[in-house]
Structures are given as structure tokens and as C-alpha cells.
Amino acid sequence: MKLYAERPTRRTAQAVADLLALLLTAFAVWLGLTAHEQVLKLQAPGDGLVDAGSSLTRTFDSAADNADDVPLLGKALAGALHTGSAAGTKLADAGQWQIEAVGQLAFWLAAVLIAVPVLxxxxxxxxxxxxxxxxxxxxxxxxxxxxxxxxxxALRALTHQGLSRLASAGDVTTGWRERDPDVLARLAHWELERLGLHA
Structure with a gap:
């Protein structure tokens, strides 16, 4: 398998193109992972909401349990405190939703930043x-x-070379039909040159 041309100019151009492709891929991966990390930092407020909501729920639940022991007003007071507990749960759920939304945003942003250059x-x-x-x-x-x-x-050279080059080379078609060794060698050389190979 021939990966690179044999002619120095074309081989250098191919090596540079391959290196640029590799660098672009590495940069895209780095950029995607960096963006993922930075966007995940936006989860901090969500974490705070979850912690605050959970703490609020525990506090109100504990107070409601203790209020049950109060004579006469215990049941009503406990019911009111459980309402505060429900608010804490909603606060924690909102924080959890924000954490999940930020996580999905971070994932898809990284995926797009990596996929577009690679594609x-x-x-x-x-x-x-x-x-x-x-x-x-x-x-x-x-x-x-x-x-x-x-x-x-030589046959491929006749079909792939420019008409101006064939016309300026004399009667190469006659030489090809008559199997002139010089003409065949010249045509084969042209085709190998077009492919980036040495004769």
C-alpha cells in the first residue's frame, strides 16, 4: 500500500495535510472536553438548590414530627410544617433539574465541538x-x-493527460498504436508523474 507520493513536493504537501488533519482533530477533542468541563461548573447553583431543598425538607419534617406531640394544635401545626417540607422538596427537584439540564448541555456542546471538525x-x-x-x-x-x-x-496517460500536452508532444497516438518504446515510456512516465510516482 502506497501511503505517500514518491515525488518530494507532493509527499511534503501530503505530510503537511495529514499533520494539519491530526492537529485539527486533537484541537477539536481538547476544545470539546474543555467546554464540557467549563459548562459543568454551571451545575454549582443546582447543587446548592438540592442541598438547600433537602436541608429545608429535613428541618420541616423534623419540626412536624415534634409538633405532633403538642396538645390540641399539634395536628394542624404538623400539617402546616409538612407544607414547608413539600416546598423544600420542590426546591431540591428544581436544583436536580438544573443539574441534569446543564449536564446534557455540556455533553451535546462537547459532542458538536468534536463532531463537526471530525466530520x-x-x-x-x-x-x-x-x-x-x-x-x-x-x-x-x-x-x-x-x-x-x-x-x-501509457493508455491511462492518453486518457488522463491534458489535450494541450498531448498535442505538443507530437503524434503520440500513432506512436502508442505502433508500440513505439520511446512513446510508451514517455506516456507511462507522464502517468506515473501524475500519480506522484517515479518512473
């Missing part, structure tokens, strides 16, 4: 690299076949 690379950079690897690997195999591979490379 961009999967749609743009990865197909280009994969196409190069496939073509360059096939080009190396054809080059290694010798004369038979040279014929196929």
Missing part, C-alpha cells in the same frame, strides 16, 4: 487521501509489471 475531515480530507492511496498503489503495481504495466500506464 469535515471525513468528508473532505479522508476521501482525497484514500483515492490517492488506491491510485498510487495501483500505479506501483503497474510499474512493477514491466512492459505490460507500461502499456496500461
Amino acid at each position: 469535515f475531515l471525513l468528508v473532505t480530507w479522508l476521501p482525497l487521501r484514500w483515492r490517492f492511496v488506491r491510485r498510487a498503489t495501483a500505479g506501483v503495481r503497474l510499474r512493477d509489471l514491466g512492459e505490460a504495466g507500461q502499456d496500461l500506464l
Whole structure:
């Protein structure tokens, strides 16, 4: 498998593109995790509400239990105190809801910050690299076949080279049909050059 071109300029460009893709992925992961941590700090007020609500509920429940022992007014007083206990429960529930909402926000924000750049690379950079690897690997195999591979490379050069280059090279089609070794070698060289490979 041919991962990089053999020609220095193209190989350098590929290495730089790969490095940039790796750096972009690492930066996206770092940014996503950092944003996740920072957003989770917004859970502190929710934690405070849960603690305050739980404490309020315990206090009112304890007072209601003690109020039951008061003669005559004990039941009414205990009922009123249990109402305060219900308010503490609602306060704790509101805090819990805030904690869960912030947790979900932190998760989805991190997921988006990581996924968008990675998906961009999967749609743009990865197909280009994969196409190069496939073509360059096939080009190396054809080059290694010798004369038979040279014929196929020459044929591909006829179909992939620009018309201006073919026209300026003289009658290469006649030379290809007559199997002129010089013309075949030149066409194969052009195709290997297009693939980033040495002849």
C-alpha cells in the first residue's frame, strides 16, 4: 500500500495535510472536553438548590414530627410544617433539574465541538487521501509489471493527460498504436508523474 507520493513536493504537501488533519482533530477533542468541563461548573447553583431543598425538607419534617406531640394544635401545626417540607422538596427537584439540564448541555456542546471538525475531515480530507492511496498503489503495481504495466500506464496517460500536452508532444497516438518504446515510456512516465510516482 502506497501511503505517500514518491515525488518530494507532493509527499511534503501530503505530510503537511495529514499533520494539519491530526492537529485539527486533537484541537477539536481538547476544545470539546474543555467546554464540557467549563459548562459543568454551571451545575454549582443546582447543587446548592438540592442541598438547600433537602436541608429545608429535613428541618420541616423534623419540626412536624415534634409538633405532633403538642396538645390540641399539634395536628394542624404538623400539617402546616409538612407544607414547608413539600416546598423544600420542590426546591431540591428544581436544583436536580438544573443539574441534569446543564449536564446534557455540556455533553451535546462537547459532542458538536468534536463532531463537526471530525466530520469535515471525513468528508473532505479522508476521501482525497484514500483515492490517492488506491491510485498510487495501483500505479506501483503497474510499474512493477514491466512492459505490460507500461502499456496500461501509457493508455491511462492518453486518457488522463491534458489535450494541450498531448498535442505538443507530437503524434503520440500513432506512436502508442505502433508500440513505439520511446512513446510508451514517455506516456507511462507522464502517468506515473501524475500519480506522484517515479518512473
